[in-house]
Amino acid sequence: MTRTHTVLESPVGPLTAVLTDGALSGLYMNMQRHRPPEETFGPPADDDAPFTPIAEQLQAYFSGELTTFSLPLAMQGTSFQQRVWAALQEIPYGETTSYGEIAQDLGNPNASRAVGLANGRNPISIIVPCHRVVGSTGGLTGYGGGLDRKRHLLDFERRTKGASLF
Known part of the structure; x- marks a missing residue:
């Protein structure tokens, strides 16, 4: 297994990309x-x-030109985490869902806390959009990158999505 990394600049600060x-x-x-x-x-x-x-x-995403990423991913985690991370990739750009809704979609409506834990362990921020998951009342809940970044990403996507509708 060969691993390497680099740091990429972004509007939400430096991002360390690992291959x-x-x-x-x-x-x-x-x-x-x-x-x-x-x-x-x-x-x-x-x-x-x-x-x-x-x-x-990432540059195309942050300029509002890309809403879906197409990169080869190699995420390491449990089978449950893998299922949650796959579900995250199904959340449409500019929209949100809750931990409970993901748990329901995965066939285990009582697993919202486990979904939250798996969401928090997402190794590929932004591209696997864990920032699109909110609390059951729609409020912003924890985010590994900090709530300010989560708010920034959600507001950015909503503005961009709204602008592209006209």
Whole structure:
């Protein structure tokens, strides 16, 4: 298993992108809760070319031109976490859902807390849009990157989505 990383700049601060055997296995914000230790990211990339598609798609996302990412992902987690992370990728751009709704969709309506824990362990922020999950009343709840970033991402997507409707 070959791992390498680089740091990409973004409107929400620096993002550390980690590739494992050529697939994106991590995208971490600085000071992110549950961010693995830096030494697990592999060495800094000698060549940023493998990171170009990630950088280009993030740039297109932050400029309002991209609403769905298409990158090879290699997320490591339990089978339940994998199911939650797959469900996150189904949340439409500019929309939100709740932990309870995801639990219901996964066939276990009593698992909203477990969904929240899996959501918090999402290793690929923004691209796997855990920021689109809110509390049952629609309020912003915890976010590994901080509530200010979550609010920024949700507001950005809503503004962009609204502008594209006209």
